[in-house]
Amino acid sequence: MYTTICVPVDNSDHANAAVDLGVMVAQRVGARVIGSHVYAACLHERRFKQMEAGLPEEYQEEAVLERQRKTHDSLIVRGLQLITEAYLDQVERVCAGANLPFERRALEGKNYQALVEDIAAHQYDLVVMGACGLGAVGERLGSVCERVVRRVRSSDVLVTKHRQPMNGGSIMVALDGSPHAFGGLRTALALGQAFGIPVEVLAAFDPYFHYAAFHSIGTVLSEKAGKVFRFKEQEKLHEEIIDSGLAKIYQAHLDIARDMAQAVGVDVTLTLLDGKPAQKLLQRVTQNRPWLLVVGRVGIHGDDELDIGSTTERLLRDAPCHVLISNQTYQPPLQVVARHQVVWSQDAAERMARTGMPSCAKVGIAQYAIKQGHSVITTAVMDEAMARLMPGRHG
Numbered sequence: 001m002y003t004t005i006c007v008p009v010d011n012s013d014h015a016n017a018a019v020d021l022g023v024m025v026a027q028r029v030g031a032r033v034i035g036s037h038v039y040a041a042c043l044h045e046r047r048f049k050q051m052e053a054g055l056p057e058e059y060q061e062e063a064v065l066e067r068q069r070k071t072h073d074s075l076i077v078r079g080l081q082l083i084t085e086a087y088l089d090q091v092e093r094v095c096a097g098a099n100l101p102f103e104r105r106a107l108e109g110k111n112y113q114a115l116v117e118d119i120a121a122h123q124y125d126l127v128v129m130g131a132c133g134l135g136a137v138g139e140r141l142g143s144v145c146e147r148v149v150r151r152v153r154s155s156d157v158l159v160t161k162h163r164q165p166m167n168g169g170s171i172m173v174a175l176d177g178s179p180h181a182f183g184g185l186r187t188a189l190a191l192g193q194a195f196g197i198p199v200e201v202l203a204a205f206d207p208y209f210h211y212a213a214f215h216s217i218g219t220v221l222s223e224k225a226g227k228v229f230r231f232k233e234q235e236k237l238h239e240e241i242i243d244s245g246l247a248k249i250y251q252a253h254l255d256i257a258r259d260m261a262q263a264v265g266v267d268v269t270l271t272l273l274d275g276k277p278a279q280k281l282l283q284r285v286t287q288n289r290p291w292l293l294v295v296g297r298v299g300i301h302g303d304d305e306l307d308i309g310s311t312t313e314r315l316l317r318d319a320p321c322h323v324l325i326s327n328q329t330y331q332p333p334l335q336v337v338a339r340h341q342v343v344w345s346q347d348a349a350e351r352m353a354r355t356g357m358p359s360c361a362k363v364g365i366a367q368y369a370i371k372q373g374h375s376v377i378t379t380a381v382m383d384e385a386m387a388r389l390m391p392g393r394h395g
Helices: 013-029 041-054 062-097 111-122 143-151 179-195 208-218 223-229 231-263 277-288 310-318 334-341 346-355 359-371 379-389
Strands: 004-008 032-039 102-108 126-130 156-160 171-174 199-205 268-274 292-296 322-326
Touching: 004 013, 004 111, 013 032, 013 062, 013 126, 013 156, 013 179, 032 062, 032 111, 062 102, 102 111, 111 143, 126 143, 143 156, 171 179, 171 277, 179 199, 179 231, 179 292, 179 322, 199 231, 199 277, 231 268, 231 334, 268 277, 277 310, 292 310, 310 322, 334 359, 346 379, 359 379
Parallel strands: 004 032, 004 126, 032 102, 126 156, 171 199, 171 292, 199 268, 292 322
Antiparallel strands: 156 322
16 A cells, blocks of 8 residues: 655644644554655745845945845755754654654755655655645635645645544545546555545436536527427437436446455445535535545546546535545456446347357457447447457357
8 A cells, every 4th residue: 555655744733633644544554754844945035135125224235235145044044944854853753653664855945846846756655734734724725735736646645624633433435437536445445444444435426417408508599400409309318318327327336346345355335426526525524524535636527637626626625524635546347347337238138148158258248348438238239349359250
């Protein structure tokens, strides 16, 4: 699992909670802890130069000004270094008390930039940081934390949302079928096993968007265009299949999650929610108050250019529990996906039985169907698959 855990600190309440939480996780998974703090000597130097014009007249003489500059430079740099060392000493003491190996990183530069560069350079498995720092306004997500989350692509990021590292609750994981979500599920299962706490897998789907979309389309289509588009027929078809179709897809995600959990010996609770995903997930989390919520950095509709998915961003900001954003990806084996997501039409099933092909052929056809985006195997899909997988054989 995790072997390196980086904890950026600034002596704020949330950062101190991150230290406790990072050490707790490190103890359970056998990781070493890296403490880091960024000091901005260059920023202070630049700001001091900008303020020189406002100094009293007796400090404006060149000789005095030069002396003040040298004194300021040496004191500020050394002073900031001493503060950084004091922060890291505190983390080292906590690690020593837990018998954990510890490394320190004293970084100079712009806070979030230096952190992101250090994380990328060392490829830490997990970063644990406070949602807000010394300049916190209430419990809002701080700018440094948000900027780090948006830019880190290889490490998981665990954001402490309150001051208690552990509340005795469960782990919840949001699953939408994306590789990042399944990667987060594997992490949630491993953490549940390490801490001996229950895991609940949540899948939320939104069938109502399509109703709203069709209603909107219906208000702008002319009568002629509606007939060409066969609007009424399309609307009725969507009303009949969208609810059950989406529910089946997301229930299949949950069924795959159950198989993954059973494979590692973890009992999970599966919950299917219908409605706006971010809203429904947030309601569930707020009601149950888990210890940790695990989400993928991007969802099923994400792409390489996206820094963070909209549902993940909403949960990161508003969830009242700690949030782990997974940058790990996992794609369940095709045979597992096919078992839960693909059905056979009656004609295709009868044809399969009539041909007497071995079970491995059925698996191969199902896997082909998944790759092509089909959820129902028809005889036409069978022909395509057999032509690709078994040239020359047709039933």
